[in-house]
Amino acid sequence: MTDTDQPAGSGEEFIPPAHMATLSDVAREAGVSLATASRSLNGSSRTVREEYRQRVLAAAHRLNYSANHSAQAVARGTSQTIALIVSDIADPYFSSIASGVMRAAEDQGLVVTMSITERRPEREAELVRAMRGMRPRSLIMVGSRRNDPRASRELEAELAAYERSGGRVTMIAQPTMAFRTVAIGNVGAAAELAGQLVGLGYRSMAVLGGPEQLLTARDRVEGFVGRCAELGVEIHQRRIVHGDFTRDGGFVAAAELHRRDFADVDLVFAVNDVMAVGAMAYFRTAGLVLGRDLAIAGFDDIETLRDVSPALTTVALPLQEIGRTAVELALEAGNNHRVVPIEGSVIIRESTPRRT
Amino acid sequence: MTDTDQPAGSGEEFIPPAHMATLSDVAREAGVSLATASRSLNGSSRTVREEYRQRVLAAAHRLNYSANHSAQAVARGTSQTIALIVSDIADPYFSSIASGVMRAAEDQGLVVTMSITERRPEREAELVRAMRGMRPRSLIMVGSRRNDPRASRELEAELAAYERSGGRVTMIAQPTMAFRTVAIGNVGAAAELAGQLVGLGYRSMAVLGGPEQLLTARDRVEGFVGRCAELGVEIHQRRIVHGDFTRDGGFVAAAELHRRDFADVDLVFAVNDVMAVGAMAYFRTAGLVLGRDLAIAGFDDIETLRDVSPALTTVALPLQEIGRTAVELALEAGNNHRVVPIEGSVIIRESTPRRT
DNA sequence: CTGTTAGCGCTTTCAA
DNA sequence: TTGAAAGCGCTAACAG
Numbered sequence: 001m002t003d004t005d006q007p008a009g010s011g012e013e014f015i016p017p018a019h020m021a022t023l024s025d026v027a028r029e030a031g032v033s034l035a036t037a038s039r040s041l042n043g044s045s046r047t048v049r050e051e052y053r054q055r056v057l058a059a060a061h062r063l064n065y066s067a068n069h070s071a072q073a074v075a076r077g078t079s080q081t082i083a084l085i086v087s088d089i090a091d092p093y094f095s096s097i098a099s100g101v102m103r104a105a106e107d108q109g110l111v112v113t114m115s116i117t118e119r120r121p122e123r124e125a126e127l128v129r130a131m132r133g134m135r136p137r138s139l140i141m142v143g144s145r146r147n148d149p150r151a152s153r154e155l156e157a158e159l160a161a162y163e164r165s166g167g168r169v170t171m172i173a174q175p176t177m178a179f180r181t182v183a184i185g186n187v188g189a190a191a192e193l194a195g196q197l198v199g200l201g202y203r204s205m206a207v208l209g210g211p212e213q214l215l216t217a218r219d220r221v222e223g224f225v226g227r228c229a230e231l232g233v234e235i236h237q238r239r240i241v242h243g244d245f246t247r248d249g250g251f252v253a254a255a256e257l258h259r260r261d262f263a264d265v266d267l268v269f270a271v272n273d274v275m276a277v278g279a280m281a282y283f284r285t286a287g288l289v290l291g292r293d294l295a296i297a298g299f300d301d302i303e304t305l306r307d308v309s310p311a312l313t314t315v316a317l318p319l320q321e322i323g324r325t326a327v328e329l330a331l332e333a334g335n336n337h338r339v340v341p342i343e344g345s346v347i348i349r350e351s352t353p354r355r356t
Numbered sequence: 357m358t359d360t361d362q363p364a365g366s367g368e369e370f371i372p373p374a375h376m377a378t379l380s381d382v383a384r385e386a387g388v389s390l391a392t393a394s395r396s397l398n399g400s401s402r403t404v405r406e407e408y409r410q411r412v413l414a415a416a417h418r419l420n421y422s423a424n425h426s427a428q429a430v431a432r433g434t435s436q437t438i439a440l441i442v443s444d445i446a447d448p449y450f451s452s453i454a455s456g457v458m459r460a461a462e463d464q465g466l467v468v469t470m471s472i473t474e475r476r477p478e479r480e481a482e483l484v485r486a487m488r489g490m491r492p493r494s495l496i497m498v499g500s501r502r503n504d505p506r507a508s509r510e511l512e513a514e515l516a517a518y519e520r521s522g523g524r525v526t527m528i529a530q531p532t533m534a535f536r537t538v539a540i541g542n543v544g545a546a547a548e549l550a551g552q553l554v555g556l557g558y559r560s561m562a563v564l565g566g567p568e569q570l571l572t573a574r575d576r577v578e579g580f581v582g583r584c585a586e587l588g589v590e591i592h593q594r595r596i597v598h599g600d601f602t603r604d605g606g607f608v609a610a611a612e613l614h615r616r617d618f619a620d621v622d623l624v625f626a627v628n629d630v631m632a633v634g635a636m637a638y639f640r641t642a643g644l645v646l647g648r649d650l651a652i653a654g655f656d657d658i659e660t661l662r663d664v665s666p667a668l669t670t671v672a673l674p675l676q677e678i679g680r681t682a683v684e685l686a687l688e689a690g691n692n693h694r695v696v697p698i699e700g701s702v703i704i705r706e707s708t709p710r711r712t
Numbered sequence: 713c714t715g716t717t718a719g720c721g722c723t724t725t726c727a728a
Numbered sequence: 729t730t731g732a733a734a735g736c737g738c739t740a741a742c743a744g
Contacts, residue, residue: 020491020521022721033731038723049729064517069489070435071721073426074736081469089458090676092660095451102445102472111490113437113469116458133425134467135376161420165376247663274660281663304448304630304660307603307637320446378737389715394739405713427737430720 021063030059042067069111073135082330083136084114085127087143091246091274092302093319097142097172100323108331110137119245121146125154132162138330142172142323144216152176163335170330172322174215175339180329182322182340186216186299189315189344190223190271193297196346197267197313198231201355202295206239206262208253208270208279217245220271220299239265243275250278258286266295267352273298273305273314280308295352299344311349318342377419386415398423425467429491438686439492440470441483443499447602447630448658449675453498453528456679464687466493475601477502481510488518494686498528498679500572508532519691526686528678530571531695536685538678538696542572542655545671545700546579546627549653552702553623553669554587557711558651562595562618564609564626564635573601576627576655595621599631606634614642622651623708629654629661629670636664651708655700667705674698 027037032052040048040056048056059065073079082105086094098114105112113134117123124141131139139162145152156177159169163179171181197205207224210217225235238261243253250270257268268283270276276298280290288294291310298305301316322342329340383393388408396404396412404412415421429435438461442450454470461468469490473479480497487495495518501508512533515525519535527537553561563580566573581591594617599609606626613624624639626632632654636646644650647666654661657672678698685696 023723024721034722035724035731035733036729039730043723047729052730066485066488068430068491068721070426070429070491071736072723074424074430074720074738075722075724077723077736079426088455089445090448090452090455090659092446092448092451095448096446099444099446099472102470103474106471111469111471111486113467114458115462115467116455118459129422130467132422135424135426165420247660277660277663284665302660303446304603304633304658307633308664309640379739380737390738391715391717391740392713395714399739403713408714424737427720428739430722431737431739433720433739 021060021065023065023067025063026056026059026065029063030055032056041065042072079135079137080110081134081136082110082112082327083131083134083139084112085117085124085131085139085141085143086114087117087119089114089116092304093272093274093300094142096303096319097323097326100320100325101140101142101327102323103320104324104327108327110327117143119143121148121151121155124151125158128155128158128162132158132165132167136167138168138170138327140170140172140326140330142326144214145171145174145176146215147213147218168330168335170326172326174219176215178337180332180336180338182326182329182342184216184317184322185341185343186219187223187226189317189346190220190299191227192344193269193299193313193315193346194224194227195231196348197269197295197297197352198228198233200348200352202267202352203233203355204264205233205235205267205269206257206265207235207241208250208257208268208275209240209242210245210249210271210275212242214245217242217271224269236261245272245275247274247278247281250275251282252278254279254282255286258282266355267297268294269297271299273300273302273312276312276314277305277308280312291351291353295355297352301347310351313349313352314347315344316347317344377416377421379421379423381419382412382416382421385419386411388412397421398428435491435493436466437490437492438466438468438683439487439490439495440468441473441480441487441495441497441499442470443473443475445470445472448660449628449630449656450498452659452675453679453682456676456681457496457498457683458679459676460680460683464683473499475499477504477507477511480507481514484511484514484518488514488521488523492523494524494526494683496526496528496682496686498682500570501527501530501532502571503569503574524686526682528682530575532571534693536688536692536694538682538685538698540572540673540678541697541699542575543579543582545673545702546576546655547583548700549625549655549669549671549702550580550583551587552704553625553651553653553708554584554589556704556708558623558708559589559711560620561589561591561623561625562613562621563591563597564606564613564624564631565596565598566601566605566627566631568598570601573598573627580625592617601628601631603630603634603637606631607638608634610635610638611642614638622711623653624650625653627655629656629658629668632668632670633661633664636668647707647709651711653708657703666707669705669708670703671700672703673700
């Protein structure tokens, strides 16, 4: 029973400063049918007479019309949205990837909605569930998988349900689930780093691992320790200390290591740059001169951390590109579950000078 | 003409592995009306008999039902979305604010869609336009305003149109437009910093300013230089060099300053931490020992940069809280255009030791 | 308290 | 090509 439903005969009534112009408003203003307006504005190819098109465009402009995405999504049965779930957007690792995702999404005309798990694994399934409500074309999850069967099962079930209902899941993580995934070669890169470090003459190393169940952290430790062992450099369990995947985690872990068994350690490998920086802070307060008394290496090559001194030896990951790749993968047709491997590259800097 | 429209009489036909359960599916499965299903699932308060409620809930669970947000938005005439526009999510300043925004939004049960301008001012109006399509409850823009009348006018027009159509705009920036805004006290904090630095004995300072039209950068320079002048410490124009608001911008500006007029400079103030770090990198390569030969100060107190050495004197901004405040402001009723001021606090660290 | 029935804004057959 | 009309999935009067 709105005014707009009145027969055309009622004519020229005053139209109040419209709140938000609808397609009908535009159609009426242009003197064409709803269908024609739709076709000229958002429809498919050239099936509308040019003169009408122009009239509709002009009307839309005059009314400051902006198509209602929700209504389009309902009518079309598909949205223009990508859902992105990250652990912690304030962490530079995630924000760089997110940046890549958003740029790529925009190139495709997609809107991205983002949510954060605050590093709480239970939240992952919850968030996926919540995001399903938006019927996103695709759902990208970035963040390490965990060795937590219960949470993993729940998450996987939720994701599978989403895929069954027509969505596409893309993980940026370990390829532990049957979904499209951008797989970061943590093991290999960590091994390569270990190899180069041994090559530089280090023989007595320690590792600052992340949380024990975090697969990313685990893989990096494994790759590093494994290659060392292959090269005849054993790293004793006592010299692997775990901590949070954060700056403070690095600081605390370094302190623990220092207290525990530090006699002849010549190099400390922290499984990410953020932890490495925390560790550096600790060692400095402990009176060590980094790069001279002790070498240190990280992982990720975080941009904002490239100027710490001594400059940090690390493994560079193409973070932005990883995000972009995830979007491409997410948009691929078919229901393949392709895995795209991403390699890191070792960068030796001043924090690990050649041992003499 | 879908199968579901057939009269109930057709009974027990095989229902294929449903793609995505709809409310009707749930209602049918529970043996109640659409309305009852809606009420039990997403509706208002207790107006449904408990037994029915349970039946609906069970059915929904069995069918793995997830309400279609778009459809709800269309039917209700209002979405559960907040649009967030930032300059560059890979920059820690923005990602911290974004983090605060997202946490707060989630507490309110809102979804946030995010887009980045890539620091190109022309994109702002464009993005606002694009975002309007989602009919977000509120639109939060974070990023410095510019002294660019043309772009500003366009942006303001677009934002005003959005508000006229029922949305709420919240700026995290200078209160240069008539919208709700979280105003960061750049001038005052920079002045306070200058005061403390003069108190520490510095008398010959230089400034690394950001882009000339960026109001944030400008305000910080102004506040700093102004207070210095009040205290009898003049900073000559030649000693104010502008550069990008990035690490590299800081590096380049430092080099330029060094080349230009560096005779007795005892302190360099970079208008943000990221630039400060770039400048530090430059000065280090130039052979200066920071904290001894030259003092340096920044602005923002970026978390990941707290461990550079020497530790950077700076102005701490409650970034996460700023984001949270923006959401609160955005959700306030009425069409006030309230301005919430945010103060920074000076933190003196090793990079600016007392001059003796 | 429950069910019927109009919408919401837009797309898309289907005829004309 | 254009327009009428039937949906899309859901909410919200409005009767019962």
